[in-house]
Amino acid sequence: MTAATPLLRAYRGERPERLPVWFMRQAGRSLPEYRATREGTRMLDACLTPALAAEITLQPVRRHGVDAAILFSDIVVPLKLAGIDVEIEPGVGPVMGAPVRTAADVARLPELDPAALAPIREAVGRCVEELGTTPLIGFAGAPFTVASYLIEGRPSRDHLVTRALLHTEPGVWDELLAWVARQTERFLRAQVEAGASALQLFDSWAGTLPPADYRTGALPHSRTVLEAVADLGVPRVHFGTRTVQILTDLRDAGADVVGIDDRTPMAEAVSRLGPDVTVQGNIDPALLAAPWAVLERHIRQVITDARAARSHVLNLGHGVPPTTDPDVLTRVVELAHSETG
Amino acid sequence: MTAATPLLRAYRGERPERLPVWFMRQAGRSLPEYRATREGTRMLDACLTPALAAEITLQPVRRHGVDAAILFSDIVVPLKLAGIDVEIEPGVGPVMGAPVRTAADVARLPELDPAALAPIREAVGRCVEELGTTPLIGFAGAPFTVASYLIEGRPSRDHLVTRALLHTEPGVWDELLAWVARQTERFLRAQVEAGASALQLFDSWAGTLPPADYRTGALPHSRTVLEAVADLGVPRVHFGTRTVQILTDLRDAGADVVGIDDRTPMAEAVSRLGPDVTVQGNIDPALLAAPWAVLERHIRQVITDARAARSHVLNLGHGVPPTTDPDVLTRVVELAHSETG
Numbered sequence: 234m235t236a237a238t239p240l241l242r243a244y245r246g247e248r249p250e251r252l253p254v255w256f257m258r259q260a261g262r263s264l265p266e267y268r269a270t271r272e273g274t275r276m277l278d279a280c281l282t283p284a285l286a287a288e289i290t291l292q293p294v295r296r297h298g299v300d301a302a303i304l305f306s307d308i309v310v311p312l313k314l315a316g317i318d319v320e321i322e323p324g325v326g327p328v329m330g331a332p333v334r335t336a337a338d339v340a341r342l343p344e345l346d347p348a349a350l351a352p353i354r355e356a357v358g359r360c361v362e363e364l365g366t367t368p369l370i371g372f373a374g375a376p377f378t379v380a381s382y383l384i385e386g387r388p389s390r391d392h393l394v395t396r397a398l399l400h401t402e403p404g405v406w407d408e409l410l411a412w413v414a415r416q417t418e419r420f421l422r423a424q425v426e427a428g429a430s431a432l433q434l435f436d437s438w439a440g441t442l443p444p445a446d447y448r449t450g451a452l453p454h455s456r457t458v459l460e461a462v463a464d465l466g467v468p469r470v471h472f473g474t475r476t477v478q479i480l481t482d483l484r485d486a487g488a489d490v491v492g493i494d495d496r497t498p499m500a501e502a503v504s505r506l507g508p509d510v511t512v513q514g515n516i517d518p519a520l521l522a523a524p525w526a527v528l529e530r531h532i533r534q535v536i537t538d539a540r541a542a543r544s545h546v547l548n549l550g551h552g553v554p555p556t557t558d559p560d561v562l563t564r565v566v567e568l569a570h571s572e573t574g
Numbered sequence: 575m576t577a578a579t580p581l582l583r584a585y586r587g588e589r590p591e592r593l594p595v596w597f598m599r600q601a602g603r604s605l606p607e608y609r610a611t612r613e614g615t616r617m618l619d620a621c622l623t624p625a626l627a628a629e630i631t632l633q634p635v636r637r638h639g640v641d642a643a644i645l646f647s648d649i650v651v652p653l654k655l656a657g658i659d660v661e662i663e664p665g666v667g668p669v670m671g672a673p674v675r676t677a678a679d680v681a682r683l684p685e686l687d688p689a690a691l692a693p694i695r696e697a698v699g700r701c702v703e704e705l706g707t708t709p710l711i712g713f714a715g716a717p718f719t720v721a722s723y724l725i726e727g728r729p730s731r732d733h734l735v736t737r738a739l740l741h742t743e744p745g746v747w748d749e750l751l752a753w754v755a756r757q758t759e760r761f762l763r764a765q766v767e768a769g770a771s772a773l774q775l776f777d778s779w780a781g782t783l784p785p786a787d788y789r790t791g792a793l794p795h796s797r798t799v800l801e802a803v804a805d806l807g808v809p810r811v812h813f814g815t816r817t818v819q820i821l822t823d824l825r826d827a828g829a830d831v832v833g834i835d836d837r838t839p840m841a842e843a844v845s846r847l848g849p850d851v852t853v854q855g856n857i858d859p860a861l862l863a864a865p866w867a868v869l870e871r872h873i874r875q876v877i878t879d880a881r882a883a884r885s886h887v888l889n890l891g892h893g894v895p896p897t898t899d900p901d902v903l904t905r906v907v908e909l910a911h912s913e914t915g
Contacts, residue, residue: 390731393895396860400868440816443837443858475781478818478837496784496819517784519737527741554734 234366235430239574240300241368243544244431244468244490246511249574252536252545253300254566255370257472257492258552259293260305263559266292276321277313280306281352287359294367297563298570300546301368301431302360304424308374308435309382310353311420315345317383325388332386334398339408345416350423361428368431371424375436375473376413376458377451383409392441399442399450410454418461425465433470433492434458439483440475440494447479452486459487470513474551480505495519495550499538512542515550516565521557525564532565536572544574575707576771581641582709584885584915585772585809585831587852593877593886594641595910596711597903598813598833599893600634601646604900607633617662618654621647622693628700635708638904639911641887642709642772643701645765649715649776650723651694652761656686658724666729673727675739680749686757691764702769709772712765716777716814717754717799718792724750733782740783740791751795759802766806774811774833775799780824781816781835788820793827800828811854815892821846836860836891840879853883856891857906862898866905873906877913885915 235241239249261267270289271279279285289305309319309327318330333339360369381395382388389395399406421432436455439447459469471483472492483491484506493502493514502512516535520528532547539545547569553562576582580590602608611630612620620626630646650660650668659671674680701710722736723729730736740747762773777796780788800810812824813833824832825847834843834855843853857876861869873888880886888910894903 391860391892391895393860393863393897396858397863400861400864400872440837444839475816475837496781496816498785517737519732519734520741522734522738523741531741551732554732556734 235368238300238366238368240546241430241468243546243574244470244511246543247574248544252547252569252572252574254547254569255299255301255303256293256549256553256562257303259297259299259303259562260289261553262555263553263557263562264292264296265559266296276307276323277310277319280310281313283352283355283359286352286356287363290356290360290369291363293562294364296559297566299566301370302364303370303433304353304357304360304372304429306353306372308379308437311345311373311416312379312383314349314353315416316343327382327388329383329386332394333383333409334394334405336402336405336408339405339412342409342412345419347419347423350419353420353423354427357424357427357429369429370470371421371429371432371467373417373421373432373434373458375434375439375451376410376417376454377442378436378438379413379417380410381438383413392438396442396446399446406450410450411457414454414457414461417458421458421462422465425462425467429467431468431470432462433472436471436473439473439479444478448482452479452482456486463487472513477501477505484510490546492548493550497550499535500541503538503541506542508541509543511544511546512539513546513548515548518549518551518554518557521554521561525561528561528565529568532568576709579641579707579709580915581887582771582809584887585811585852587884588915589885590915593888593910593913593915595888595907596640596642596644597634597890597894598644600638600640600644600903601630602894603896604894604898604903605633605637606900607637617648617664618651618660621651622654624693624696624700627693627697628704631697631701631710632704634903635705637900638907640907642711643705644711644774645694645698645701645713645770647694647713649720649778652686652714652757653720653724655690655694656757657684668723668729670724670727673735674724674750675735675746677743677746677749680746680753683750683753686760688760688764691760694761694764695768698765698768698770710770711811712762712770712773712808714758714762714773714775714799716775716780716792717751717758717795718783719777719779720754720758721751722779724754733779737783737787740787747791751791752798755795755798755802758799762799762803763806766803766808770808772809772811773803774813777812777814780814780820785819789823793823797827804828813854818842818846825851831887833889834891838891840876841882844879844882847883849882850884852885852887853880854887854889856889859890859892859895859898862895862902866902869902869906870909873909
């Protein structure tokens with residue numbers, strides 16, 4: 234029954250009877266019920282407590298009627314479960330006990346024991362049970378983005394250490410990203426085996442690399458992950474920010490669906506990708522704070538421009554800003570559902 | 575004599591006998607002499623103390639033998655001189671006493687009294703005196719980037735408030751950016767009148783806007799500034815980061831030279847701009863930390879690709895990282911000077 238939902242039909246390249254929609258970071262700080270649930274609980278503890286992670290995952294489905302849930306998690310969760318010393322500091326982001334920059338650092342990285350993924354499987358199972366036919370999307374960071382946190386040791390604006398390492402120690406680089414790719418495959422596999430009907434690989438920082446460096450250093454490892462989970466038979470969405478120059482690379486890495494970021498006009502995305510690709514996106518999150526007439530005009534333009542693609546799942550071009558009025562998101566869902574797919 | 579220097583010949587579209595080079599943020603934390611000079615002095619105090627600003631401006635010329643100095647300043651200096659409550663907090667960036675977001679906020683903005691620019695004129699005069707024939711480049715932020723600090727009130731990763739305001743209050747937006755453009759013209763005019771031989775408009779955050787929004791909301795105000803200083807007769811360089819989609823807009827705003835950022839391959843930049851444009855850039859700053867052989871190969875590629883442009887001034891594609899070994903910069907200058915322009 235899930236397979237017949239608008240989301241999965243669109244992900245398979247069909248044009249369903251109504252336009253499916255969900256929002257990146259829909260489970261998050263924009264929702265008062267999320268803030269209440271998270272109160273007093275650290276981010277990674279919330280991700281690794283199945284009842285909490287499931288509750289948070291389901292909140293936006295209950296409130297907005299979106300066409301999919303996406304597992305509430307974080308890109309460093311598989312690192313944590315592998316035994317890496319990592320915490321998410323409020324207002325900062327992921328902070329590593331020690332950065333990973335040398336061959337010796339990489340050699341010391343532990344392999345993720347699939348048994349450690351039990352809390353992820355349980356959270357997914359709980360979600361799927363309550364969701365009924367509504368699909369759950371599995372979640373993971375792409376090797377480059379995850380590795381950039383390992384290399385920098387903490388969030389970075391310019392990723393200078395990461396970008397230098399790619400050129401200085403290409404062997405260390407490839408071993409590190411291959412390690413991340415292996416853990417990522419296990420993380421995604423556990424989610425699909427527990428009931429996720431699709432998966433999205435988030436390469437948030439893909440656009441920080443010059444395109445040639447992306448192709449040399451990041452793309453092959455994303456391809457490893459996407460190909461490694463191909464046997465699971467679920468649609469694979471590939472998303473990054475500031476990817477206008479590498480959209481066809483995102484597609485060719487083995488994606489069934491390309492997520493379009495908010496700096497890429499949808500018309501240009503479809504023109505670059507061609508009419509045989511399914512696109513997801515790309516409402517500008519900044520416009521969620523604009524008057525409805527302005528936002529509506531923008532959304533209708535996105536929908537119109539995406540009609541030149543094979544199929545379309547409406548989404549934002551980046552995550553929901555924490556300051557977003559949740560009622561606006563509900564209204565966006567109503568608008569999407571008034572449109573054909 | 576300054577007009578015959580390689581920098582100014584290249585800026586005018588000629589191919590001088592040797593390739594000119596300077597570095598964005600060459601006067602800054604990468605230099606031990608800068609750190610010693612700045613010790614105990616706040617950023618804006620350093621900018622507004624002529625002897626200090628001149629000393630810092632000259633340090634990289636003395637050390638590296640670069641082909642130009644650029645006035646040590648900050649994009650919020652004209653705001654400070656106009657009487658805006660702004661400070662630069664170490665490790666944070668510009669912080670406003672109050673954000674500017676409404677028509678009433680904009681109406682209250684004071685006009686910069688040209689007399690208040692005396693410390694800028696004096697700093698430029700001191701620089702020019704010591705520089706001899708070496709040109710000094712005048713410095714200013716572009717209206718959009720400066721306005722984004724006024725609107726957000728402090729540095730922002732996503733500029734969500736700024737991007738929303740453009741759509742929510744286009745009238746307020748245009749009045750604010752027109753105000754910034756007026757102050758910017760005065761700031762640049764003072765520098766050229768005191769002896770600067772070229773000027774560069776920095777639109778650091780231009781790439782945070784979707785291209786259509788850049789064209790509606792930012793470009794017209796950059797054009798206002800560049801056209802307002804055309805009568806001064808000095809070359810005008812226009813630079814922003816992540817500008818691959820708007821390079822021809824940067825040119826058409828009234829620039830004599832387009833600065834290319836580090837995410838845009840030089841070959842693509844020249845292909846987009848055509849062979850009649852002078853380009854500046856775009857060594858990847860991340861590679862300043864790579865082994866020399868890797869960096870040298872990259873620089874030679876940039877130089878080769880830029881030979882398809884009308885003329886070329888070698889520079890980075892973004893500012894010098896504070897962790898850069900200054901000896902590497904000196905070596906880059908030597909490499910540039912071994913090449914013909």
